[in-house]
Amino acid sequence: MIYLKLIACTLIWGGTFIAGHIVSNALPPLTAASIRFSIAAALLLVLAWRREGGLPRLSLQQMGATAALGLTGIFLYNFCFFSALGKMEASRSALFIAMNPIVTALAAAAVLRERLNWRKWAGIGIAFAGAAVLITRGEPMAALHDISQSIGVGELMMLGAASCWAAYTLVGRAALKGLSPIAATTYASLWGLGFLLVSASRELPGVAWASLGWQVWASVTYLGAFGTVVAFVWWYEGVKALGPARTAVFNNLVPVFGVSLAALMLGEQVMASMIAGGLLVATGVTITNR
Template identity: 60%
Template sequence: MHAMQTPPLSVYLKLVCVALFWGGTFIAGRIVSTEVPHMIAAAGRFLVACVFLLLLAWKVEGGLPKLSRQQIHATFGLGATGIFLYNLCFLAALQRMPAGRSALFVSLSPIVTALSMAVLFRERLGLMKWFGIAIAFFGAAIVLTRGDLYQVVHDISATMGSGELFMLAAVGSWTTYTILGKHALQGLSPIAATTYASLWGLLLLSLGAVMQLPQLDATKLTWQVLTSIGFLGIFGTVIGFVWYYEGVKAIGPARTAVFNNLVPVFGVGLSALMLGEPILISMVVGGLLVITGVMITNRPRQ
């Protein structure tokens, strides 16, 4: 009887693939961000994503539901933070710093979310969660300073460039998106919420993309750049999202979230393999501490 309840291996394989796809977004983002104006690149990503999300919503749920006024505001908030702001900060950071370092930064998102929930909604954090948060931030400091922690005390500007600041802004906008998603979306399925958020995000990005059209050099739209935009839209957004929610359905949100810890691992590994970026000892040590801290913080209460 027990064997009947065991989720199929394919669920776990899909979740590993999701982490691989999301790790790959840092490489694709790095390729795109150095060649194409950011609003145009992000609008291209979500144009691709929206086409597939609309088809998916139609196939799985028979289309999109009509939104209440509250849901219009909520989905616009999701689009403005998790799609529009996140992608601008993400691409701006990747233009300025290595993809591997960026991937390690994003792994702090659950920690920042947990802290924000504690501050804004008075969610109680137990001693172990505070311990996890402290470990994760210590790991992030090691990554940030490339192992020279004294540098933070002595001169923080030497380690915090504009790329790092954009990456922290990306983490902040993703945290806002996560909290909005938890609190503001009663009555909408994950597919409907994500599709509406992506459509709002696409609208905002398209307005910016029109302004950036004079900066676009068409000769830079190489097959590598176009493939990267397609990858970001199809694998990084649509397939990643669908398989992730399949995992949530099959094994629950807490166990599914554990697979997010593979994203920085794949991000760093792919950056070294595909972009020839060095893997520093500080990235390995700091990254492991961040992942350990996130796992401790995200452990469900017994």
């Protein structure tokens, strides 16, 4: 049952790129993220009350750590996520985000002075080779002459999202000391929602709410309820049952589901460079996290 839940979890996360693509073409990025986390924060509060009897009081250090989680993993990540999906295909976005573990490993080496052995460096090199194939659509040499043909605003935003998630992961190591995953995530979501609502205040009056179709509302509800809360619960059940290392392997299914769903539901073309680049990235991530 736990394996089925983890596979379903990665399927849900793969679906967030399709839902995010639909929402980002109808709503400004900060407004979209605000609605997503209004739903997620409300459900997380109910979850915290049902499973843990409520939220614990925070020390000053925990308050600062959870605020940093909200800033990096909720506010900045989702701003980059929705901005990127408004500029590029959902399938390419899903493959980009597969670089998260590699960016996190490099950030841990730079900031926390964690040592990387030769095997991890080899995995990082393979993953970056795959990213180069993916970003340049299979023509890395042509990109050297005109990089603007390969890297646009969408690609830069998705790389920014990966960097924000790396920061969120590293801060999370400190924030989780003395806090359960549910408590830390709920507080981070509340902080992030606050940052989002303040930043989205200029966007909200210009949104044509009456013209939003059911697909947009269904997509943003999916992102908040399933992509944030349900997947979170199932993922941590996997971590508890199998350990973080064995659970992390399932992450490689996210871009597979993302590309497949984008082709089936949005009619996006699956290019040979995407398959080759995605396989190289998945190979590099597996070697690095082994």
